[in-house]
Amino acid sequence: xxxxxxxxxxxxxxxxxxxLLMDCAxxxxxxxxxxxQLYSHLRxxxxxxxxxxxxxxxxxxxxxxxxxxxxxxxxxxxxxxxxKGWGGKLVEACLSEAVTLGLYRVFTLTYQKGxxxxxxxxxxxxxxxxxxxxxxxxxxxxxxxxxxxxxxMEM
Numbered sequence: 001x002x003x004x005x006x007x008x009x010x011x012x013x014x015x016x017x018x019x020l021l022m023d024c025a026x027x028x029x030x031x032x033x034x035x036x037q038l039y040s041h042l043r044x045x046x047x048x049x050x051x052x053x054x055x056x057x058x059x060x061x062x063x064x065x066x067x068x069x070x071x072x073x074x075x076x077x078x079x080x081x082x083x084k085g086w087g088g089k090l091v092e093a094c095l096s097e098a099v100t101l102g103l104y105r106v107f108t109l110t111y112q113k114g115x116x117x118x119x120x121x122x123x124x125x126x127x128x129x130x131x132x133x134x135x136x137x138x139x140x141x142x143x144x145x146x147x148x149x150x151x152x153m154e155m
């Protein structure tokens with residue numbers, strides 16, 4: 001197998017990121033993202049990529065929500081590489097960037113509670129995240145009947 005590494009996403013990765021997220025959305029692991037969302041938030045993404053070649057095998061984004069709060073979103077890893085630590089490494093890259101930016105509270109909305117608990121996140125009520133609710137959730141087709149679990153890490 002080709003050697004894999006984490007790097008910031010590049011413009012030519014968007015179609016592969018989209019395909020990966022749509023595949024995971026079909027399995028109800030996460031909510032889908034449009035091409036428009038991906039292009040406008042490309043700088044938020046890290047990818048799991050091949051050292052030789054252009055294939056993307058995973059992704060994760062860190063999005064700033066407010067002056068003291070960021071969000072981990074769009075975490076996905078191809079099925080053949082799940083349970084091998086890559087998802088945790090993608091989240092760790094985003095958490096490291098949060099600290100670099102001076103953000104010490106990071107949340108996620110997820111269907112994968114156990115995975116994020118293992119990384120140190122704790123469940124919270126969605127009402128504790130008003131910036132998220134009014135910025136993104138209000139436009140979601142699942143609002144107000146969201147079935148994702150809100151989790152937060154304070155570093």
